[in-house]
Each structure stands twice: as C-alpha cells, then as structure tokens.
Amino acid sequence: MSDTPKIDRRTILKFAAASVAVANAVGVRQVAQGAAPRVLPADTLPNDVRLGGLKDLNAYFPWTPSASVEEWKQRSEYVRRQLQVALGLWPMPTRKPLNAVVHGKVERDDFTVERVILETGDGLYCTGSLYRPKNPKPGKLPAVLCPHGHWANGRFYEHNDATFEQELKSKAESIPSGRFPLQARCVQLARMGCIVFLYDMLGYPDSGPIPFEIAHGFARQRPELSQPDRWGIFSAQSELRCLNIVGLQAWNSIRALDWISSLSDVDTSRIGVTGASGGGTQTFLLGSLDPRPAAFFPAVMVSTSMQGGCTCENASYLRVNTGNIEFAAMIAPRPLGMTAADDWTRELETKGLPQLKQHYSMLGAPDNVEGKYMAFPHNYNQPSRLMMYEFFNKHLKLGQTSPIMERDFVPLTKEELTVWNGEHPAPARSVENELRILRGLAADQDAQFAALVPSSPESLRKYREVIGGAWDVMIGRKLPAKEEFVQENKHKVEGEELLSFRSVIRLKGQNEEVPTYFFLPRNWNKQVALWITDEGKSSLVKDDGSPKPEVQLLLDAGVAVAIPDLLYQGEFLADQKSLASARKVENPREFVGYTLGYNHPLFAQRVHDVLTMIAFCRFSKYEPEAVHVIGSGRTAGPIAAAAAFQAGSAVNKVAIGTGGFRFASITEAYDPMLLPGAVRYGDIPGLLALVAPHPLWVSGEGDQLPAVVTKAYSAAQSTSVTAYSGSTDGELAAAAKWLLS
Known part of the structure; x- marks a missing residue:
C-alpha cells in the first residue's frame, strides 16, 4: 500500500473530530484488568434512554395522524x-x-x-x-x-x-x-x-x-x-x-x-x-x-x-x-x-x-x-x-x-x-x-420459505420483499440520516503513523449513545472498517489503548477502523458482566410478548447501534469511498449481517463470522439472542442471503455455505461470496486480509 495517496493531517483531524473540542489529554484508566481504556469516565454509563425503564402495556400510547394521504x-x-x-x-x-x-x-x-x-x-x-x-x-x-x-x-x-x-x-x-x-x-x-x-x-x-x-x-x-x-x-x-x-x-x-x-x-x-x-x-x-x-x-x-x-x-x-x-x-x-x-x-x-x-x-x-x-x-x-x-x-x-x-x-x-x-x-x-x-x-x-428461495433476479426481488420485509420489521429501524447524529470526542492520541480517538456517537432523536474507538492511519485510503465483536471494543484493543494485530493489518493498509461497544457490551455494563438474560417488564407472567410487544429485542437494539455507526462513517462530509462491516462471533456476526442488509448501498464489503450459531438452538425465552421470527424467516442462512449482492466473506459455516446463500448470490449474478473454513485462531486475520483483497 506504499503507493496509496496520503491526505493532509487537517483533513484527518476534521474527519475524526468533527470540530468537537477534545477532552483533557489525561486518559481515563480502565475499570477492569484486561479491558480497553474507557471512553467515558469510570463508573459512568452512557447517557442512553435504553438503559432506563421498559415500556409495557400500561404505558401511554398517544397517536399523531399523518400529515398527508401519501x-x-x-x-x-x-x-x-x-x-x-x-x-x-x-x-x-x-x-x-x-x-x-x-x-x-x-x-x-x-x-x-x-x-x-x-x-x-x-x-x-x-x-x-x-x-x-x-x-x-x-x-x-x-x-x-x-x-x-x-x-x-x-x-x-x-x-x-x-x-x-x-x-x-x-x-x-x-x-x-x-x-x-x-x-x-x-x-x-x-x-x-x-x-x-x-x-x-x-x-x-x-x-x-x-x-x-x-x-x-x-x-x-x-x-x-x-x-x-x-x-x-x-x-x-x-x-x-x-x-x-x-x-x-x-x-x-x-x-x-x-x-x-x-x-x-x-x-x-x-x-x-x-x-x-x-x-x-x-x-x-x-x-x-x-x-x-x-x-x-x-x-x-x-x-x-x-x-x-x-x-x-x-x-x-x-x-x-x-x-x-x-x-x-x-x-x-x-x-x-x-x-x-x-x-x-x-x-x-x-x-x-x-x-x-x-x-x-x-x-x-x-x-x-x-x-x-x-x-x-x-x-x-x-x-x-x-x-x-x-x-x-x-x-x-x-x-x-x-x-x-x-x-x-x-x-x-x-x-x-x-x-x-x-x-x-x-x-x-x-x-x-x-x-x-x-x-x-x-x-x-418452512414450505413457504422453501418456495421463496431465489433462483432468478425476479425471485430474488420477491425473496427480499417477503423475507427482507420481515427482517425489516424485526430490526425496526433503517439507516439514520446524516443530521441525526453527533460525535463527541473524549480523548485523542497522536502518533507518527496513527491517530486514535475515544468518542461517543450520539443518535439525537433516539437519545442513544455508542462509545467507540477510532483508529485513523496517517495514510488513510478513504476506506473505513466498522468491526463488531461479541464483547465490544475490548476484544480488539489492548490494555494500553493500541490496536490488536488483526486491526493493525487494516491500519497498515490505510483503512480506518471503528470499534464500538454495542448496547450491554463494555461500557454499558456497570459490573463488566455480560447479560445472562434479557431484560423484561415487571409482569409476573413469563410471556415474552409482554416485553417484546412494546420494546425492541436486544438483538435489534444492537443492530440499531451498528446502523448508527455505519451512518456516522458513511455520511462524513469527507465522503469515505467505502465503508465495510466485520462481525466476528455468534453474537456479532448475525448482528453485523442484519445491519448490512438494512444499510443497503451504504455498505461495501461484509465479513461475517457466525460461529455456527443458529437461532433454532435457543431454548430459553429470555435468551439475550432471542429474536422472534428469526427461525421462520430462514435463521442465519436466510439472513445471510439478504446480504447479496454485497461482497461477502463467511466463517463458521465450514467450506460449504448454506444453499440459500449460494442461490441468492447466483440469482444476484454475483460470485462475490467466500467461505472460510480455516482455523478459528486465524479467523480474524483472515477476515481482515479478505477485506483488503
């Protein structure tokens, strides 16, 4: 990448800082051994409405009529x-x-x-x-x-x-x-x-x-x-x-x-x-x-x-x-x-x-x-x-x-x-x-889904209308608009080869926040990779705040990398313990519909965070030429795939590690990964098929991708789908190398 054109330092700073004043250069110490340094002060949770009370059937449900017939x-x-x-x-x-x-x-x-x-x-x-x-x-x-x-x-x-x-x-x-x-x-x-x-x-x-x-x-x-x-x-x-x-x-x-x-x-x-x-x-x-x-x-x-x-x-x-x-x-x-x-x-x-x-x-x-x-x-x-x-x-x-x-x-x-x-x-x-x-x-x-498996461009459109239409409801949000978010930088480090920022990305209308690490190489090539993991940014950031080797592969090639904590990851957790069970409303009856009939599932809320990050990266006034999404892990992979589908043309390449996860394996009603409807609408294979025709790299599925995925790419007249069947230890590096290919 030695011939990659460099951009001036002022442009880099404007892209990353968005003209927001930088906090005091004294870094905030991490709250737990092995965690990445925090974006927010110690013992401070994001100012996010989703950490508050849940809505239930006894809430207030006003309605505002539409302004026009259309x-x-x-x-x-x-x-x-x-x-x-x-x-x-x-x-x-x-x-x-x-x-x-x-x-x-x-x-x-x-x-x-x-x-x-x-x-x-x-x-x-x-x-x-x-x-x-x-x-x-x-x-x-x-x-x-x-x-x-x-x-x-x-x-x-x-x-x-x-x-x-x-x-x-x-x-x-x-x-x-x-x-x-x-x-x-x-x-x-x-x-x-x-x-x-x-x-x-x-x-x-x-x-x-x-x-x-x-x-x-x-x-x-x-x-x-x-x-x-x-x-x-x-x-x-x-x-x-x-x-x-x-x-x-x-x-x-x-x-x-x-x-x-x-x-x-x-x-x-x-x-x-x-x-x-x-x-x-x-x-x-x-x-x-x-x-x-x-x-x-x-x-x-x-x-x-x-x-x-x-x-x-x-x-x-x-x-x-x-x-x-x-x-x-x-x-x-x-x-x-x-x-x-x-x-x-x-x-x-x-x-x-x-x-x-x-x-x-x-x-x-x-x-x-x-x-x-x-x-x-x-x-x-x-x-x-x-x-x-x-x-x-x-x-x-x-x-x-x-x-x-x-x-x-x-x-x-x-x-x-x-x-x-x-x-x-x-x-x-x-x-x-x-x-x-x-x-x-x-x-x-199951028979209806099988009948919808695409075999032609026309049937792919029908698949996206029906199966994609369902996932659209299940996720419940589109890509935010450019004016809907702001960035607040909390800390920056300037190195000879790399700028790093700890920032909060705030979705204004929804009152949601995403604590995020940004790494911006001096030789930025106008591409951004958004990397999602099961644990949040601590998976890819060292104790001293520097990127781990897999991330460094992208940075060395001139690709900027954004690594967020999604809802109930990292800085969303007061005790640093992952959720063992999804939240539920105060109703003594163990019926999921009393909660998820009024509130988005956690899976969908995390997809919302990824959509916020995609929009933030894509809508920079310096117009990155490409925004890629990587999701690695049984939690992060499906979330990244759903976000990539919802984001549409705002995303370029997509790398997904599924860990072999299937929604059909869930047996607990309050499993944090429960996404109602996911099995009906094709489970992980049905979701991956919706990513077509984006270039797609998939691990965790062996060397043979599910038939619905290969058929969707064939129907989209695209060969841009790759199955990785190598070692688990080399998975992250393989995803990064594929993204650079």
Missing part, C-alpha cells in the same frame, strides 16, 4: 406488515379447506341458531353460533362477525343474579333476556336482517384443543415444552416462529370471514365486525389486516391507555412504536364506531377520538368515525348495543326505523349452543394436540 399510505403499509409479522401472518398461512360443519339448528320466533365447526389449521378449530333471521327479506343479506371477548364462558355467558340485579338497577339492561348480553346482540342483529356469527376465542367454551389455562392464563415457562424438537406455545421456539395466541385468534377471524363470505346468501359488500374487550381487540386487528369487512364497532377497547392485558392480546413486535389508536385508524376510511366506559378507555373522547376524526377528515370520510363514553363499568351492555345497532343500521344499510329497541327473547341453553356431541366429538385438550397445531403451522412456514 404519508399515511406509506405508514399504514408498514404497520400492516408489522402486524402480520407479529401475528405470524406474513405471509398468510396456506388456506386449507375449512371442512365446515353446520348442524343442530334451533328455532325461535323470528330467528334461528345453528352450530358451526370450522377447521382452520391442522387440529385448530373455530367454533361458534350462526344466527339467522327466520324470514329474511329476498336477496342477499348483510353479515356480522362477533368475536365475544373476555366474558366468563364466552358464548355461554350469563349474568349471575346479583350482577343482573345491579345491571337492571343501573339501567345497563332493561329486559329479562339482557341477562345474556352476548346472545342479545346476535338476536337483535338477526332480527334486523343480518346473518351473525358469534365465535369462540381460543380456550373458550367449545374451542379446542388449546385450553383456557394456557391460551389466557399462561404464567410459567414449561421447560419440557421448550426444546428445539418439542415445543409448545409461548416457548422460545414458538416466539422464533411468531406463533402466538393472538395470531391464532386473528387467523381464526380471517378464516371465519372467509367462510361467512362464501355463504350463498351473504352480501359480501355489507359485512360488519363487532366485539367488546378482547373481542374489541380482535375487531380492530381484523380491520387492520383485512380490507373486506365494511364497518367495525370495537367496544371498550380502543384507548391511549392500557392496550390489552391478556396473553391473547399481546405478541412480540405488535405494539412497538404503535398502539390501539393507530390500529383503529387502519380501518379508515371504512366506518368505525367505538364505546368507552369507566375503565382504561374512559378518556377516549378527548384522547384518541379527536385524532381519529382528524384522520378520517384527511381521508375524506369525516362522518365515518364516532365514539362515545358511557358511565358504566367495562361492558357491552344495552346502551352500548343500541349505539352499535344504529351504527350498523346506517353503514350496512339495514333499513331499520330508528330508534332501534331490543325485544325480549328466549335464550338458548348451553346444551343448545355447544357444537360438540356424539356425532361431532370434541378434540381432546391435550399437549399433544397443542403440539400438532404448532407443528402443522411450522411445517407450512
């Missing part, structure tokens, strides 16, 4: 993809025959009720009651889907004597059959000319085979069901595939919609959805996911406050940087009605509804959204139902005369409602049947 189009597309990834619905599972069974008709004066069994997956069922008008008008009829919500015994719910007496006294109900409020809404809608499907949430009364105690009462991890080859719901393995109860319930809603839309007498242009509480969650999730229903009425659930406390309302990624108000906004411009009560929704009329009205106005449908607070406890009582009837009467064009009033009816008994009998026996609620459902869904996911 901005909302882009935002809503991303939020919909985020929902689909979180719920295990990106791409949608294979729609297999529902094998619908409709039987056991019960006739009342002016309506009928039939029992319905839909097989929505291998061993997964959606069960419920189908209400019809007994003497319908000629022509096709409107339909309403009714997910019931968290009422004891679901479809079979009945107020006890004391509760119903209080309901009558408070005017929450006014007729004897109001004792059965879930049946009441279905009966009245049928009397208004609608076909109504009231269906079970998982674990409620006829749903099987996952029991209520697991679907809604899960509290402790089950080690015996947390193995790579034998895993149940809520385990690390199910998280790695984004298989969760809220996703299964959303899938049941979609399949229920498929089924009711297929009925010959249903007008598919007039389908409504309504549910309260957890049923309200299902209502707006279905509205966010599916464009087919025409109108939605989620009761007592949409708010800026508590977002849903049940395991069936939470999933990893579900509400990261979003919430229930925005989910409701996803329904627009289709009609949306809401009620609020003396619960977490009580402030709807002042927090949430004004923003939704602004949003609907922007979309040209100001009259299509309404909401009302009613001074009752959490409910779907008669006043709320009356509001819903008027809403659907208007928007489904039912032609009823207002005001609509309920009439008494003869309620159905449990025996008349249950779908299971001798001819149609209930599936056993057993672990083996739970595993059967999950195995079937996982096999379908």
Whole structure:
C-alpha cells in the first residue's frame, strides 16, 4: 500500500473530530484488568434512554395522524406488515379447506341458531353460533362477525343474579333476556336482517384443543415444552416462529370471514365486525389486516391507555412504536364506531377520538368515525348495543326505523349452543394436540420459505420483499440520516503513523449513545472498517489503548477502523458482566410478548447501534469511498449481517463470522439472542442471503455455505461470496486480509 495517496493531517483531524473540542489529554484508566481504556469516565454509563425503564402495556400510547394521504399510505403499509409479522401472518398461512360443519339448528320466533365447526389449521378449530333471521327479506343479506371477548364462558355467558340485579338497577339492561348480553346482540342483529356469527376465542367454551389455562392464563415457562424438537406455545421456539395466541385468534377471524363470505346468501359488500374487550381487540386487528369487512364497532377497547392485558392480546413486535389508536385508524376510511366506559378507555373522547376524526377528515370520510363514553363499568351492555345497532343500521344499510329497541327473547341453553356431541366429538385438550397445531403451522412456514428461495433476479426481488420485509420489521429501524447524529470526542492520541480517538456517537432523536474507538492511519485510503465483536471494543484493543494485530493489518493498509461497544457490551455494563438474560417488564407472567410487544429485542437494539455507526462513517462530509462491516462471533456476526442488509448501498464489503450459531438452538425465552421470527424467516442462512449482492466473506459455516446463500448470490449474478473454513485462531486475520483483497 506504499503507493496509496496520503491526505493532509487537517483533513484527518476534521474527519475524526468533527470540530468537537477534545477532552483533557489525561486518559481515563480502565475499570477492569484486561479491558480497553474507557471512553467515558469510570463508573459512568452512557447517557442512553435504553438503559432506563421498559415500556409495557400500561404505558401511554398517544397517536399523531399523518400529515398527508401519501404519508399515511406509506405508514399504514408498514404497520400492516408489522402486524402480520407479529401475528405470524406474513405471509398468510396456506388456506386449507375449512371442512365446515353446520348442524343442530334451533328455532325461535323470528330467528334461528345453528352450530358451526370450522377447521382452520391442522387440529385448530373455530367454533361458534350462526344466527339467522327466520324470514329474511329476498336477496342477499348483510353479515356480522362477533368475536365475544373476555366474558366468563364466552358464548355461554350469563349474568349471575346479583350482577343482573345491579345491571337492571343501573339501567345497563332493561329486559329479562339482557341477562345474556352476548346472545342479545346476535338476536337483535338477526332480527334486523343480518346473518351473525358469534365465535369462540381460543380456550373458550367449545374451542379446542388449546385450553383456557394456557391460551389466557399462561404464567410459567414449561421447560419440557421448550426444546428445539418439542415445543409448545409461548416457548422460545414458538416466539422464533411468531406463533402466538393472538395470531391464532386473528387467523381464526380471517378464516371465519372467509367462510361467512362464501355463504350463498351473504352480501359480501355489507359485512360488519363487532366485539367488546378482547373481542374489541380482535375487531380492530381484523380491520387492520383485512380490507373486506365494511364497518367495525370495537367496544371498550380502543384507548391511549392500557392496550390489552391478556396473553391473547399481546405478541412480540405488535405494539412497538404503535398502539390501539393507530390500529383503529387502519380501518379508515371504512366506518368505525367505538364505546368507552369507566375503565382504561374512559378518556377516549378527548384522547384518541379527536385524532381519529382528524384522520378520517384527511381521508375524506369525516362522518365515518364516532365514539362515545358511557358511565358504566367495562361492558357491552344495552346502551352500548343500541349505539352499535344504529351504527350498523346506517353503514350496512339495514333499513331499520330508528330508534332501534331490543325485544325480549328466549335464550338458548348451553346444551343448545355447544357444537360438540356424539356425532361431532370434541378434540381432546391435550399437549399433544397443542403440539400438532404448532407443528402443522411450522411445517407450512418452512414450505413457504422453501418456495421463496431465489433462483432468478425476479425471485430474488420477491425473496427480499417477503423475507427482507420481515427482517425489516424485526430490526425496526433503517439507516439514520446524516443530521441525526453527533460525535463527541473524549480523548485523542497522536502518533507518527496513527491517530486514535475515544468518542461517543450520539443518535439525537433516539437519545442513544455508542462509545467507540477510532483508529485513523496517517495514510488513510478513504476506506473505513466498522468491526463488531461479541464483547465490544475490548476484544480488539489492548490494555494500553493500541490496536490488536488483526486491526493493525487494516491500519497498515490505510483503512480506518471503528470499534464500538454495542448496547450491554463494555461500557454499558456497570459490573463488566455480560447479560445472562434479557431484560423484561415487571409482569409476573413469563410471556415474552409482554416485553417484546412494546420494546425492541436486544438483538435489534444492537443492530440499531451498528446502523448508527455505519451512518456516522458513511455520511462524513469527507465522503469515505467505502465503508465495510466485520462481525466476528455468534453474537456479532448475525448482528453485523442484519445491519448490512438494512444499510443497503451504504455498505461495501461484509465479513461475517457466525460461529455456527443458529437461532433454532435457543431454548430459553429470555435468551439475550432471542429474536422472534428469526427461525421462520430462514435463521442465519436466510439472513445471510439478504446480504447479496454485497461482497461477502463467511466463517463458521465450514467450506460449504448454506444453499440459500449460494442461490441468492447466483440469482444476484454475483460470485462475490467466500467461505472460510480455516482455523478459528486465524479467523480474524483472515477476515481482515479478505477485506483488503
């Protein structure tokens, strides 16, 4: 590299110091033997918001409407993809025959009720009651889907004597059959000319085979069901595939919609959805996911406050940087009605509804959204139902005369409602049947991934759209813009051949910091290598602050090197001990979704740090000609690969050491490397394939790279992929030499 042109010392200093005043030349001593000298003073942690408290379901979730239709189009597309990834619905599972069974008709004066069994997956069922008008008008009829919500015994719910007496006294109900409020809404809608499907949430009364105690009462991890080859719901393995109860319930809603839309007498242009509480969650999730229903009425659930406390309302990624108000906004411009009560929704009329009205106005449908607070406890009582009837009467064009009033009816008994009998026996609620459902869904996911493995430039684009689209959600951040970061130098050392800087790179809008070492050779060749390791900068920097031999190889060739501590590495650790377990919110139930439904996984947060560093290096006003990324180790390699994919053309060469790691080997739900969805979307091989066509060097995979990687590079018409199968001891030096080749 002797003929490499040199740049003047002033340019070097400007690039590295960014005109920030240099701290006192007296260095800060390292805090532990064997550690690199610190960037920050001893006993000082980075001023990073991520070291503070975690967000949980009880936080505040305000929403700001988009400024324009075009901005909302882009935002809503991303939020919909985020929902689909979180719920295990990106791409949608294979729609297999529902094998619908409709039987056991019960006739009342002016309506009928039939029992319905839909097989929505291998061993997964959606069960419920189908209400019809007994003497319908000629022509096709409107339909309403009714997910019931968290009422004891679901479809079979009945107020006890004391509760119903209080309901009558408070005017929450006014007729004897109001004792059965879930049946009441279905009966009245049928009397208004609608076909109504009231269906079970998982674990409620006829749903099987996952029991209520697991679907809604899960509290402790089950080690015996947390193995790579034998895993149940809520385990690390199910998280790695984004298989969760809220996703299964959303899938049941979609399949229920498929089924009711297929009925010959249903007008598919007039389908409504309504549910309260957890049923309200299902209502707006279905509205966010599916464009087919025409109108939605989620009761007592949409708010800026508590977002849903049940395991069936939470999933990893579900509400990261979003919430229930925005989910409701996803329904627009289709009609949306809401009620609020003396619960977490009580402030709807002042927090949430004004923003939704602004949003609907922007979309040209100001009259299509309404909401009302009613001074009752959490409910779907008669006043709320009356509001819903008027809403659907208007928007489904039912032609009823207002005001609509309920009439008494003869309620159905449990025996008349249950779908299971001798001819149609209930599936056993057993672990083996739970595993059967999950195995079937996982096999379908694997088949979908296999079908996406690229074989041509066109199929590579599809792979990047689907698999890359999922990893984009899982990482949750793009490359920061040039104006988003600042550098603060804490210490510098000037040598004859080398300048070294200890700096903090601060991402301003996110309130995040990255303590970093910069080594800048005097013969800088306008290239920068960002080197990530499992332990942070101490892996590549000696006790005296000088670079280790592998780094020196790059410096001797004129390549500048940046070596950061990522979140919970090095200076992020008060006790210098690596995390044995990921952080979690203060919830006694061992469900990862309560944490990762609102906060990025640690893996993603570390990728964020790498993206910050790539942006800092790339957007220097002195315009480096190349920025390379090296990630060495089972932690750092995958992180560097994910960052390189997200950074796109901002990165030139990429060197990855995987250490043979696979996400599929994780068995602990709070493993710091847990990244929900990683197995579904191809694990490490699937991620490495996304790096194509960047020149890629890979170690830890032997001399034969995974097929999806070689096929992706072939599809990209690139041969710039190299497998290293030499000794572990020589791995770092080999990566550096490859980068220089």
